[in-house]
Amino acid sequence: MFMSKGSTSFTHIAIYATLVLIWAATPLAIVWSVHQVYPLWVLIIRYVGASILAVILLIIFRNPLPLDRQSLTSYVAGSLNLIGAQLFIYLAARYLTSGLMALLFGLSPLVSGLVGHFILKNQHLVLIQWGGMLMAVLGLIVVFADQTGNQVQPIGIVLIFISIISYISSIFWVKHIAAPLTPISQATGSLLVSALASLLLIPFIYQHMPSHLPDLHSMLGFAFTILFSSIIAMLCYFWLIRELKPATIALSNVITPIIALILGAVFNHEQLNVSAWFGVMLVVIGILCYFRKT
Template sequence: MSVSLAYGLAIAIWSTTPLAIVFSNDSISPLMSAFLRMTLAAMLGSVLLRLLALELRWHWRALKAYLASVVGIFGAMAATYQAAQWIPSGLISVLFGLTTIVTGLLGHFLLENSRLTLKQWGAVFMGVAGLAIVFTDQILVSGFGIKGILFSLLAVFLFSISNVLMKIYGGHLHPLQQTVGALWVSLPFYVLACLVTGTGLVISEITLTSVAGVTYLAVFGSLVGFVAYFYLISHLPPAYVSLITLITPVLALMLGNQLNNEPVTIKMLSGAAVILLSMLFFMGDHFRVAVERRKSKESTAVTDVHALSDKAQ
């Protein structure tokens, strides 16, 4: 797989995931839809593990890593699926972009060597300002809209906690082992949640839209997207990979509007613009370091070429 192909896949999948969640909820309750997605992804992932001659690890250290991921796979995803009932899919993508900032904020207090700079603190307050603009949109906050925004923010918080926990307990497993193991461990939580809430599944009422949404999310959202993401992480500086989070919300807003007639208001766009700008400021130092390293490598390469040329003469 080339880097450009992986980058394109990641952008395409992350841009379409929120809308696919909306479609998967077409005739299936949010919790059941998420449960079916994770179940299918876990089964397909297990097949992929076997093909790659990898085995799931079930020792205590691995279980802690799986549970760290479950905070995101169950907690954040369940909240996101609930939010998709009430707010535009594009707005979910925009709000989810705050994960970068919230993860950094939590890391500041919970992790060593993860202190925020003054510029990053400014980005945090800018993100809050963008969120405040979104909350002034009467179309979004009327009815169940406010509920959807709160569920989406809960998802951001839980996913950010999962990221921080993964930095503490993860990193020793193959990425595919980590994902598939976490998917299997998340399933009992989904089953329990469905039982507690009385969530069921009426086979005769399931539409093709829901089937397509669940299948797409299981195959692409949970597996192909994951493979592309970790491929990029291993071949590009993190700052370049982070650019995806600035591109996908814009595309998600456009797709939701064009394919699902979701409203896009001036206040929503203004709030989204401020949030995306805050993310850019927050990651600005990482971009600068990445560019400087690339220039340094190019300069070193040119120097080496000249040195070899001089020796040849």
């Protein structure tokens, strides 16, 4: 499953596991970081800080940053999973818990399948996959019915699904461009594009500029999203895009919600009762059913 050519590789598994763990912790870090700072200012600080670190790493490892047309297009495509997807996640952070954000994002493989089936026409969905999708949707209904009135608002759900579309578009677009870039060059270029795009938001949110240092939780959230979510995860992500099928990368979202829900419960007091956990299991089983034929 992890290897595109059928052989098992410890390197692939280790990088895949690292990406899953970082992505599982990222929703909690986002919720913490926006607790006392306006979400879009958090986004700007994250990508400006991460792009500076990425450029330093690029210089240390003496990697080039190609500026030909194909490379520039690939940077823009990669930024759809950064400023594109994350913009809507940060906006959703005030409407959903970290665990529920991760659970919704776990549906990205299913959305990817629908895009391939109805739009790209490069994927045919069979009965078990449709059944898996139905089960996952029923599971979500159970979860959100249990969470009614508990930091769940429809606008948050809509924002997450817009983020999912951006994330999926990024995977397919980067894969299609197939620029001969190293992971660190691709990550740095995409971070720079994201940082420049985020700066365009300043005239619209200038009045919300932070006026004091936030608390410890917010600072930890900042540090995690800058170093781990934006640098390490992106290096893993762009390396895996070259090595694996898009569907295999999206499969990481089966495990991520469970870990994210546990982290949210332990570190942020986000509680789910037995019926909600039953809904979570339905979502996971539904996604696994979908993957039986991918």
